[in-house]
Amino acid sequence: xxxLIPLHIIPETWNHVIAVLLGMAFGFIMESSxxxxxxxxxxxxxxxxxxxxxxxxxATVVTAIGLYYFSYMGWIDMSFVYIHPTYLTAAxxxxxxxxxxxxxxxxxxxxxxxxxxxxRIDGIVFTTGLxxxxxxxxxxxPVLEGIYEGTGMFDxxxxxxxxxTEYFNISPHLFIFGFTVVAVAAFYFTNxxxxxxxxxxx
Amino acid sequence: MSKRYFILGAVLIIVAFGLVLLPDxxxxxxxPPEKLLKEIMSQSRYISPDLVASRMIDEDPSIFLVDVxxxxxxxxxSLPGALNIPLENLLDNEWKPxxxxxxxxxxLISNDNLYAEQAWVLCTRSGYKNIYVLKGGLNQWFADIxxxxxxxxxxxxxxFDLYTFRKGASKYFGGGSDDQMVTSxxxxxxxxxxxxxxxxxxxxx
Numbered sequence: 001x002x003x004l005i006p007l008h009i010i011p012e013t014w015n016h017v018i019a020v021l022l023g024m025a026f027g028f029i030m031e032s033s034x035x036x037x038x039x040x041x042x043x044x045x046x047x048x049x050x051x052x053x054x055x056x057x058x059a060t061v062v063t064a065i066g067l068y069y070f071s072y073m074g075w076i077d078m079s080f081v082y083i084h085p086t087y088l089t090a091a092x093x094x095x096x097x098x099x100x101x102x103x104x105x106x107x108x109x110x111x112x113x114x115x116x117x118x119x120r121i122d123g124i125v126f127t128t129g130l131x132x133x134x135x136x137x138x139x140x141x142p143v144l145e146g147i148y149e150g151t152g153m154f155d156x157x158x159x160x161x162x163x164x165t166e167y168f169n170i171s172p173h174l175f176i177f178g179f180t181v182v183a184v185a186a187f188y189f190t191n192x193x194x195x196x197x198x199x200x201x202x
Numbered sequence: 203m204s205k206r207y208f209i210l211g212a213v214l215i216i217v218a219f220g221l222v223l224l225p226d227x228x229x230x231x232x233x234p235p236e237k238l239l240k241e242i243m244s245q246s247r248y249i250s251p252d253l254v255a256s257r258m259i260d261e262d263p264s265i266f267l268v269d270v271x272x273x274x275x276x277x278x279x280s281l282p283g284a285l286n287i288p289l290e291n292l293l294d295n296e297w298k299p300x301x302x303x304x305x306x307x308x309x310l311i312s313n314d315n316l317y318a319e320q321a322w323v324l325c326t327r328s329g330y331k332n333i334y335v336l337k338g339g340l341n342q343w344f345a346d347i348x349x350x351x352x353x354x355x356x357x358x359x360x361x362f363d364l365y366t367f368r369k370g371a372s373k374y375f376g377g378g379s380d381d382q383m384v385t386s387x388x389x390x391x392x393x394x395x396x397x398x399x400x401x402x403x404x405x406x407x
Contacts, residue, residue: 065218072224173221180218184211
């Protein structure tokens with residue numbers, strides 16, 4: 001029966017309304033997890049706070065397990081679920097830029113909006129920088145088009161709407177199980193690390 | 203670390219392990235019985251050998267032949283361009299894009315109606331559209347197209363027109379007489395019309 005919007009069970013016009021509601025819920029959960037603090041977020045990078053890892057690993061594992069049970073029950077058609085297309089060079093370059101901005105600014109795009117929304121000055125500065133970045137990218141797009149669309153000298157970058165399990169031809173169920181084990185192990189070991197390092201006040 | 207975290211971690215691993223134990227998902231979408239019964243009662247699923255022959259001669263791209271017999275029977279004789287999907291493998295995911303589409307008419311072929319009709323019921327229950335059965339199967343195909351019988355002199359002109367067509371079709375498909383029978387097991391692959399992926403909204407962190 002699902003996904004609800006691509007199969008027109010919920011009309012397309014509700015798309016943005018639902019997006020806003022989900023966005024508010026997302027922001028609320030992020031803020032209540034403490035993600036409006038840039039120091040908490042970069043704590044993962046410096047090794048004194050692993051909340052980011054816990055929240056995102058938990059979210060990913062719960063979603064993956066839930067989706068595949070839904071798929072088994074016939075409640076969702078996985079072939080309609082959006083898969084982000086893979087452009088190899090663009091993903092690597094973009095990942096580096098994003099990581100650099102992430103660790104130096106202390107926010108990722110979503111959390112910077114949360115920081116700005118509750119009035120944190122670093123959040124507001126980061127969001128402003130984000131907008132400037134979007135503007136510069138848009139203006140420079142003709143130059144960057146090749147890398148963005150996998151054309152020209154980046155021909156062959158486009159790997160399609162591919163997932164890890166399809167690429168390596170392994171069962172998604174097995175992969176999710178392995179991923180869950182890794183996640184729970186990561187929770188355990190990061191907790192050990194957290195106990196050893198000097199607590200940081202922020 | 204509190205006990206709660208151990209319990210939650212254990213629950214996650216157990217639930218994920220449950221996924222590994224799940225059998226391959228089964229298609230639970232089925233056509234409601236009333237609708238299926240109505241379609242079974244209707245004769246509209248049959249397509250005559252004459253119509254199939256004329257569409258094949260016209261090289262109509264919207265007709266797609268599927269031979270549901272076993273691979274040995276298929277390699278002995280089949281219609282030109284037919285794809286072999288043995289009845290027991292009909293619902294494998296491999297064949298889904300060929301059968302679940304809206305662009306072409308799929309014609310199911312077996313020696314007579316029996317297997318093709320079983321395949322038709324399976325396809326229809328799965329909700330596939332434009333599925334037809336070659337009426338009388340390959341036996342009827344041989345009787346009508348490959349070795350057409352000259353109508354009696356008292357029969358109407360239409361019967362003679364049909365006979366002329368069948369004679370031509372017989373030549374086209376290499377029929378005529380028993381000793382001249384040409385077998386063809388060439389399987390051309392017709393363009394597969396796959397459902398286009400509808401995209402949902404992209405998201406990110």
